[in-house]
Amino acid sequence: MKKIELLAPAGDLERLKIAVLYGADAIYLGGKQFSLRSRASNFSIEDIAEGVKFAKAHGAHIHVTVNMLPHEEDMHGLKEYLMELERIGVTAIIAASPAIMKCAKQYAPKLEVHVSTQHSSTNSSAANYWKDKGMDRVVLARELTLDQIKETAKHAKVPLEVFIHGGMCISYSGRCVLSNHMTGRDANRGGCAQSCRWKYRLYDGERQLHDDHDLFSMSSKDLMAARFIPDLIEAGIASLKIEGRMKSAYYIATLIKTYRMLIDEVYEKGCLSEARLQYYYEELSKAENRPTAIGFYLGQPKPQDHLYGINGAGVTQEYIAYVLDYDEKEQIATLEVRNHFLPHMEAEVFGPHIPMTKFMIEDLYDVDGNLVEVANKPMQILKMKSKLPMEKDAMIRKVMKKDRSDIY
Ligand code: SF4
Missing domain, CATH: 3.20.20.60 (Phosphoenolpyruvate-binding domains)
Known part of the structure:
Protein backbone atom coordinates (compact mmCIF):
# COMPACT_ATOMS: atom_id res chain seq x y z
CA MET A 1 0.00 0.00 0.00
CA HIS A 306 -12.86 31.13 17.09
CA LEU A 307 -10.48 33.68 18.52
CA TYR A 308 -12.39 36.75 19.59
CA GLY A 309 -10.20 39.77 20.09
CA ILE A 310 -6.94 37.86 19.67
CA ASN A 311 -4.92 38.01 16.52
CA GLY A 312 -1.44 37.03 15.48
CA ALA A 313 0.49 33.90 16.37
CA GLY A 314 1.91 33.50 19.85
CA VAL A 315 5.61 33.33 19.09
CA THR A 316 7.23 31.46 21.94
CA GLN A 317 10.69 31.76 23.42
CA GLU A 318 10.96 28.00 23.75
CA TYR A 319 13.32 27.42 20.85
CA ILE A 320 16.77 28.21 22.23
CA ALA A 321 19.46 26.72 19.98
CA TYR A 322 20.18 25.11 16.63
CA VAL A 323 22.76 22.32 16.55
CA LEU A 324 25.33 23.14 13.87
CA ASP A 325 27.45 20.09 14.53
CA TYR A 326 28.08 17.25 16.96
CA ASP A 327 31.53 15.76 17.46
CA GLU A 328 30.82 12.18 18.52
CA LYS A 329 34.40 11.46 19.56
CA GLU A 330 34.78 14.54 21.75
CA GLN A 331 31.06 14.58 22.66
CA ILE A 332 30.85 18.29 21.93
CA ALA A 333 27.88 20.03 20.33
CA THR A 334 28.29 23.29 18.44
CA LEU A 335 25.21 25.44 18.99
CA GLU A 336 23.81 28.58 17.40
CA VAL A 337 21.81 30.60 19.95
CA ARG A 338 18.19 31.47 19.14
CA ASN A 339 16.72 32.62 22.49
CA HIS A 340 17.91 33.26 26.03
CA PHE A 341 18.99 30.21 28.10
CA LEU A 342 21.29 29.27 30.96
CA PRO A 343 23.68 26.45 31.73
CA HIS A 344 22.27 23.73 34.01
CA MET A 345 18.66 24.25 33.00
CA GLU A 346 16.48 21.43 31.69
CA ALA A 347 16.03 21.37 27.93
CA GLU A 348 14.82 19.05 25.19
CA VAL A 349 16.51 18.15 21.92
CA PHE A 350 14.95 16.68 18.80
CA GLY A 351 16.41 16.16 15.36
CA PRO A 352 15.86 14.52 12.00
CA HIS A 353 16.94 11.16 13.44
CA ILE A 354 16.62 11.63 17.20
CA PRO A 355 13.34 11.63 19.09
CA MET A 356 12.38 14.34 21.58
CA THR A 357 14.77 13.78 24.51
CA LYS A 358 15.13 15.78 27.74
CA PHE A 359 18.60 16.62 29.11
CA MET A 360 20.45 19.18 31.26
CA ILE A 361 22.34 21.99 29.53
CA GLU A 362 26.02 21.63 30.46
CA ASP A 363 28.66 24.36 30.77
CA LEU A 364 28.76 26.60 27.72
CA TYR A 365 31.88 28.03 26.07
CA ASP A 366 32.36 30.62 23.35
CA VAL A 367 34.52 29.87 20.31
CA ASP A 368 37.61 31.14 22.17
CA GLY A 369 37.02 28.68 25.01
CA ASN A 370 35.74 31.25 27.53
CA LEU A 371 33.05 30.10 29.96
CA VAL A 372 29.69 31.72 29.12
CA GLU A 373 27.31 32.40 32.02
CA VAL A 374 24.25 33.16 29.93
CA ALA A 375 23.35 32.54 26.29
CA ASN A 376 21.57 35.73 25.28
CA LYS A 377 23.08 36.80 21.95
CA PRO A 378 21.03 35.48 19.02
CA MET A 379 23.17 33.62 16.45
CA GLN A 380 26.18 33.43 18.82
CA ILE A 381 28.16 30.19 18.38
CA LEU A 382 28.66 28.21 21.59
CA LYS A 383 30.22 24.86 22.44
CA MET A 384 28.66 22.46 24.92
CA LYS A 385 29.82 19.10 26.23
CA SER A 386 27.00 16.61 25.73
CA LYS A 387 27.05 12.94 26.58
CA LEU A 388 23.64 12.71 24.99
CA PRO A 389 24.38 12.13 21.31
CA MET A 390 23.10 14.98 19.19
CA GLU A 391 23.19 15.58 15.44
CA LYS A 392 23.61 18.35 12.92
CA ASP A 393 20.32 20.20 12.27
CA ALA A 394 18.80 19.17 15.62
CA MET A 395 16.94 21.82 17.63
CA ILE A 396 16.97 22.51 21.37
CA ARG A 397 14.07 24.02 23.29
CA LYS A 398 13.19 24.86 26.86
CA VAL A 399 10.98 22.47 28.80
CA MET A 400 7.78 24.33 29.54
CA LYS A 401 4.46 23.11 30.87
CA LYS A 402 1.54 24.53 28.96
CA ASP A 403 -2.16 24.58 29.54
CA ARG A 404 -3.45 22.70 26.50
CA SER A 405 -7.11 23.00 27.38
CA ASP A 406 -7.55 24.73 24.01
CA ILE A 407 -6.70 21.46 22.23
CA TYR A 408 -9.39 18.87 22.01
S1 SF4 B 1 -7.15 35.24 5.52
FE1 SF4 B 1 -7.60 36.79 3.90
S2 SF4 B 1 -8.83 35.69 2.38
FE2 SF4 B 1 -8.86 34.47 4.26
S3 SF4 B 1 -10.71 35.15 5.37
FE3 SF4 B 1 -9.00 36.37 6.13
S4 SF4 B 1 -9.03 38.24 4.90
FE4 SF4 B 1 -10.25 36.70 3.81
Missing part, protein backbone atom coordinates in the same frame (compact mmCIF):
# COMPACT_ATOMS: atom_id res chain seq x y z
CA LYS A 2 1.33 3.45 -0.93
CA LYS A 3 1.94 5.46 2.22
CA ILE A 4 0.02 8.69 2.63
CA GLU A 5 2.05 11.78 1.72
CA LEU A 6 3.02 14.32 4.39
CA LEU A 7 3.06 17.66 2.58
CA ALA A 8 4.87 20.57 4.24
CA PRO A 9 5.00 24.29 3.49
CA ALA A 10 8.23 26.21 2.96
CA GLY A 11 8.79 29.96 2.67
CA ASP A 12 12.47 29.73 1.75
CA LEU A 13 15.27 27.25 1.09
CA GLU A 14 16.23 26.93 4.76
CA ARG A 15 12.71 25.86 5.70
CA LEU A 16 12.45 23.58 2.67
CA LYS A 17 15.57 21.72 3.75
CA ILE A 18 14.38 21.50 7.37
CA ALA A 19 11.03 20.07 6.22
CA VAL A 20 12.78 17.45 4.07
CA LEU A 21 15.26 16.51 6.81
CA TYR A 22 12.51 16.18 9.43
CA GLY A 23 10.48 13.78 7.31
CA ALA A 24 8.19 15.52 4.82
CA ASP A 25 7.45 13.52 1.67
CA ALA A 26 6.75 16.63 -0.37
CA ILE A 27 7.12 20.38 0.04
CA TYR A 28 4.99 23.10 -1.52
CA LEU A 29 6.35 26.56 -2.11
CA GLY A 30 5.59 29.70 -4.05
CA GLY A 31 7.72 31.09 -6.82
CA LYS A 32 8.10 34.77 -7.49
CA GLN A 33 5.37 34.66 -10.13
CA PHE A 34 1.76 33.55 -10.35
CA SER A 35 1.48 32.57 -6.67
CA LEU A 36 -0.63 33.64 -3.70
CA ARG A 37 1.03 34.61 -0.43
CA SER A 38 3.38 36.88 -2.31
CA ARG A 39 5.19 37.90 0.86
CA ALA A 40 6.29 34.32 1.40
CA SER A 41 7.02 33.71 -2.24
CA ASN A 42 10.69 34.29 -2.19
CA PHE A 43 11.81 31.36 -4.32
CA SER A 44 13.60 32.33 -7.48
CA ILE A 45 13.85 29.70 -10.21
CA GLU A 46 17.41 29.03 -9.02
CA ASP A 47 16.14 28.48 -5.46
CA ILE A 48 13.43 26.13 -6.68
CA ALA A 49 16.01 24.19 -8.72
CA GLU A 50 18.24 23.85 -5.65
CA GLY A 51 15.22 22.80 -3.60
CA VAL A 52 14.29 20.14 -6.15
CA LYS A 53 17.83 18.78 -6.13
CA PHE A 54 17.92 18.63 -2.32
CA ALA A 55 14.45 17.08 -2.08
CA LYS A 56 15.19 14.44 -4.74
CA ALA A 57 18.40 13.46 -2.96
CA HIS A 58 16.21 12.64 0.06
CA GLY A 59 13.40 10.99 -1.90
CA ALA A 60 11.04 13.97 -1.58
CA HIS A 61 9.08 16.01 -4.14
CA ILE A 62 8.52 19.70 -4.78
CA HIS A 63 5.12 21.20 -5.57
CA VAL A 64 4.92 24.82 -6.69
CA THR A 65 1.87 26.98 -6.10
CA VAL A 66 0.86 28.72 -9.30
CA ASN A 67 -2.49 29.54 -7.78
CA MET A 68 -3.24 33.17 -8.48
CA LEU A 69 -6.34 34.04 -10.49
CA PRO A 70 -4.58 35.99 -13.21
CA HIS A 71 -6.16 38.91 -14.99
CA GLU A 72 -5.40 39.45 -18.67
CA GLU A 73 -2.33 41.53 -17.89
CA ASP A 74 -0.94 38.89 -15.48
CA MET A 75 -0.61 36.18 -18.15
CA HIS A 76 2.65 37.34 -19.68
CA GLY A 77 5.45 34.79 -19.21
CA LEU A 78 3.21 32.00 -17.87
CA LYS A 79 4.08 29.46 -20.56
CA GLU A 80 7.83 30.00 -20.15
CA TYR A 81 7.54 29.84 -16.36
CA LEU A 82 5.69 26.49 -16.44
CA MET A 83 8.15 25.04 -18.96
CA GLU A 84 11.01 26.10 -16.69
CA LEU A 85 9.38 24.43 -13.65
CA GLU A 86 9.05 21.23 -15.67
CA ARG A 87 12.65 21.43 -16.87
CA ILE A 88 14.12 21.77 -13.36
CA GLY A 89 12.21 18.71 -12.09
CA VAL A 90 9.28 20.12 -10.13
CA THR A 91 6.75 17.31 -9.56
CA ALA A 92 3.51 19.30 -9.49
CA ILE A 93 1.93 22.70 -9.64
CA ILE A 94 -1.06 23.70 -7.52
CA ALA A 95 -3.38 25.77 -9.68
CA ALA A 96 -6.76 27.44 -9.37
CA SER A 97 -7.15 29.14 -12.73
CA PRO A 98 -8.29 27.01 -15.69
CA ALA A 99 -6.02 29.24 -17.81
CA ILE A 100 -2.98 28.08 -15.85
CA MET A 101 -4.14 24.45 -15.80
CA LYS A 102 -4.64 24.43 -19.57
CA CYS A 103 -1.30 26.10 -20.20
CA ALA A 104 0.51 23.56 -18.00
CA LYS A 105 -1.11 20.58 -19.73
CA GLN A 106 -0.26 22.03 -23.15
CA TYR A 107 3.31 23.21 -22.63
CA ALA A 108 4.61 21.35 -19.55
CA PRO A 109 2.88 17.95 -19.70
CA LYS A 110 5.27 16.25 -17.28
CA LEU A 111 4.08 18.52 -14.48
CA GLU A 112 1.24 17.11 -12.43
CA VAL A 113 -1.52 19.65 -11.95
CA HIS A 114 -3.17 19.70 -8.53
CA VAL A 115 -6.45 21.61 -8.25
CA SER A 116 -6.20 24.20 -5.48
CA THR A 117 -8.50 24.31 -2.48
CA GLN A 118 -9.59 27.70 -3.82
CA HIS A 119 -12.01 25.78 -6.01
CA SER A 120 -13.87 24.61 -2.90
CA SER A 121 -14.20 21.05 -4.23
CA THR A 122 -16.68 19.60 -1.76
CA ASN A 123 -17.80 16.34 -3.38
CA SER A 124 -16.68 13.47 -5.61
CA SER A 125 -18.56 14.79 -8.63
CA ALA A 126 -16.50 18.00 -8.51
CA ALA A 127 -13.30 15.97 -8.03
CA ASN A 128 -14.16 13.73 -10.98
CA TYR A 129 -14.91 16.77 -13.11
CA TRP A 130 -11.29 17.81 -12.64
CA LYS A 131 -10.14 14.25 -13.36
CA ASP A 132 -12.02 14.39 -16.67
CA LYS A 133 -10.20 17.64 -17.42
CA GLY A 134 -6.89 15.81 -17.02
CA MET A 135 -5.97 17.04 -13.54
CA ASP A 136 -3.84 14.77 -11.37
CA ARG A 137 -4.99 15.60 -7.83
CA VAL A 138 -7.69 17.64 -6.11
CA VAL A 139 -7.14 19.53 -2.86
CA LEU A 140 -10.47 19.31 -1.06
CA ALA A 141 -12.15 22.30 0.54
CA ARG A 142 -11.39 22.77 4.22
CA GLU A 143 -15.10 23.10 4.95
CA LEU A 144 -15.81 19.35 4.87
CA THR A 145 -16.62 16.97 7.70
CA LEU A 146 -14.71 13.73 8.09
CA ASP A 147 -17.78 11.79 6.86
CA GLN A 148 -18.02 13.99 3.77
CA ILE A 149 -14.30 13.47 3.09
CA LYS A 150 -14.74 9.69 3.39
CA GLU A 151 -17.76 9.69 1.09
CA THR A 152 -15.93 11.85 -1.45
CA ALA A 153 -12.88 9.57 -1.32
CA LYS A 154 -15.08 6.50 -1.88
CA HIS A 155 -16.33 7.82 -5.23
CA ALA A 156 -13.46 10.02 -6.42
CA LYS A 157 -11.39 8.71 -9.35
CA VAL A 158 -8.58 11.14 -8.63
CA PRO A 159 -6.11 11.33 -5.69
CA LEU A 160 -7.27 13.70 -2.95
CA GLU A 161 -5.36 16.03 -0.65
CA VAL A 162 -6.74 17.39 2.64
CA PHE A 163 -5.56 19.99 5.14
CA ILE A 164 -4.71 18.69 8.60
CA HIS A 165 -2.99 21.65 10.28
CA GLY A 166 -2.59 25.40 10.12
CA GLY A 167 -4.40 28.70 9.69
CA MET A 168 -7.96 28.79 8.41
CA CYS A 169 -9.66 31.45 6.34
CA ILE A 170 -12.68 32.74 8.21
CA SER A 171 -14.52 32.70 4.90
CA TYR A 172 -14.59 29.84 2.39
CA SER A 173 -11.00 29.65 1.18
CA GLY A 174 -10.50 31.88 -1.81
CA ARG A 175 -13.99 33.33 -1.69
CA CYS A 176 -13.21 36.39 0.37
CA VAL A 177 -12.91 39.99 -0.68
CA LEU A 178 -12.48 41.45 2.79
CA SER A 179 -8.86 42.34 2.13
CA ASN A 180 -9.75 43.77 -1.29
CA HIS A 181 -12.44 45.91 0.35
CA MET A 182 -10.43 47.09 3.36
CA THR A 183 -7.03 47.61 1.76
CA GLY A 184 -7.33 47.24 -2.01
CA ARG A 185 -5.04 44.20 -1.74
CA ASP A 186 -6.40 41.30 -3.79
CA ALA A 187 -6.53 38.03 -1.81
CA ASN A 188 -6.74 36.05 -5.05
CA ARG A 189 -3.62 37.65 -6.46
CA GLY A 190 -1.36 37.14 -3.46
CA GLY A 191 -2.13 40.30 -1.55
CA CYS A 192 -4.34 39.24 1.37
CA ALA A 193 -3.77 41.57 4.33
CA GLN A 194 -5.50 39.07 6.69
CA SER A 195 -8.12 41.69 7.46
CA CYS A 196 -10.24 39.02 9.16
CA ARG A 197 -7.71 38.96 11.99
CA TRP A 198 -7.89 42.71 12.66
CA LYS A 199 -9.76 44.07 15.65
CA TYR A 200 -13.09 45.70 14.89
CA ARG A 201 -15.64 47.90 16.63
CA LEU A 202 -19.14 46.46 16.18
CA TYR A 203 -22.11 48.81 15.93
CA ASP A 204 -25.84 48.23 15.96
CA GLY A 205 -26.82 51.44 14.23
CA GLU A 206 -25.26 54.16 16.38
CA ARG A 207 -24.72 51.93 19.40
CA GLN A 208 -21.29 50.34 19.90
CA LEU A 209 -21.75 46.75 21.06
CA HIS A 210 -18.37 46.33 22.76
CA ASP A 211 -16.11 48.38 24.98
CA ASP A 212 -12.93 49.53 23.25
CA HIS A 213 -10.87 47.15 25.40
CA ASP A 214 -12.96 44.21 24.15
CA LEU A 215 -12.78 44.57 20.37
CA PHE A 216 -14.05 41.94 17.93
CA SER A 217 -11.97 39.79 15.59
CA MET A 218 -13.11 37.23 13.01
CA SER A 219 -10.05 35.04 13.35
CA SER A 220 -10.60 31.30 13.67
CA LYS A 221 -8.37 29.00 15.69
CA ASP A 222 -5.83 27.06 13.67
CA LEU A 223 -6.81 23.64 12.38
CA MET A 224 -5.30 20.60 14.10
CA ALA A 225 -6.70 17.30 12.81
CA ALA A 226 -4.19 14.82 14.24
CA ARG A 227 -6.86 12.57 15.68
CA PHE A 228 -8.45 11.99 12.27
CA ILE A 229 -5.30 10.78 10.51
CA PRO A 230 -6.04 7.04 10.96
CA ASP A 231 -9.45 7.62 9.33
CA LEU A 232 -7.93 9.65 6.51
CA ILE A 233 -5.40 6.89 5.82
CA GLU A 234 -8.16 4.28 5.82
CA ALA A 235 -10.26 6.44 3.47
CA GLY A 236 -7.43 6.36 0.92
CA ILE A 237 -6.56 10.06 1.00
CA ALA A 238 -3.33 10.64 -0.96
CA SER A 239 -1.84 13.59 0.91
CA LEU A 240 -2.02 15.37 4.28
CA LYS A 241 -1.26 19.05 3.95
CA ILE A 242 0.08 21.47 6.53
CA GLU A 243 -0.59 25.18 6.00
CA GLY A 244 2.01 27.82 6.85
CA ARG A 245 4.47 29.11 4.26
CA MET A 246 5.12 32.11 6.52
CA LYS A 247 6.00 29.98 9.56
CA SER A 248 9.47 29.56 11.08
CA ALA A 249 11.92 26.70 10.62
CA TYR A 250 11.30 25.67 14.25
CA TYR A 251 7.55 25.53 13.65
CA ILE A 252 8.06 23.41 10.52
CA ALA A 253 10.51 21.05 12.27
CA THR A 254 8.20 20.57 15.28
CA LEU A 255 5.14 19.83 13.18
CA ILE A 256 6.81 17.66 10.57
CA LYS A 257 8.72 15.59 13.15
CA THR A 258 5.52 15.02 15.14
CA TYR A 259 3.26 14.20 12.19
CA ARG A 260 5.97 11.95 10.69
CA MET A 261 6.11 9.94 13.93
CA LEU A 262 2.33 9.84 14.21
CA ILE A 263 1.78 8.65 10.62
CA ASP A 264 4.52 6.03 10.89
CA GLU A 265 2.99 4.78 14.15
CA VAL A 266 -0.44 4.42 12.54
CA TYR A 267 1.06 2.34 9.70
CA GLU A 268 3.07 0.26 12.15
CA LYS A 269 0.35 -0.43 14.74
CA GLY A 270 -2.78 0.07 12.66
CA CYS A 271 -4.27 2.53 15.19
CA LEU A 272 -3.51 5.30 17.66
CA SER A 273 -4.33 4.97 21.36
CA GLU A 274 -5.78 7.93 23.29
CA ALA A 275 -2.56 8.12 25.35
CA ARG A 276 -0.41 8.35 22.20
CA LEU A 277 -2.74 10.96 20.77
CA GLN A 278 -2.33 13.06 23.92
CA TYR A 279 1.45 12.72 23.54
CA TYR A 280 1.27 14.00 19.96
CA TYR A 281 -1.03 16.89 20.99
CA GLU A 282 1.58 17.89 23.57
CA GLU A 283 4.34 17.80 20.95
CA LEU A 284 2.33 19.80 18.41
CA SER A 285 1.59 22.42 21.06
CA LYS A 286 5.33 23.16 21.28
CA ALA A 287 5.20 24.88 17.89
CA GLU A 288 4.72 28.63 18.04
CA ASN A 289 1.10 28.64 17.02
CA ARG A 290 -2.28 29.96 17.89
CA PRO A 291 -4.76 27.83 19.82
CA THR A 292 -6.10 24.99 17.72
CA ALA A 293 -9.44 23.37 16.98
CA ILE A 294 -10.73 20.65 14.65
CA GLY A 295 -12.15 22.95 11.99
CA PHE A 296 -15.08 21.36 10.16
CA TYR A 297 -14.05 17.73 10.75
CA LEU A 298 -16.98 17.01 13.08
CA GLY A 299 -19.38 19.63 11.74
CA GLN A 300 -19.80 23.38 11.77
CA PRO A 301 -17.22 25.11 14.00
CA LYS A 302 -18.69 26.42 17.25
CA PRO A 303 -18.08 29.71 19.08
CA GLN A 304 -15.19 28.16 21.01
CA ASP A 305 -13.41 27.41 17.70
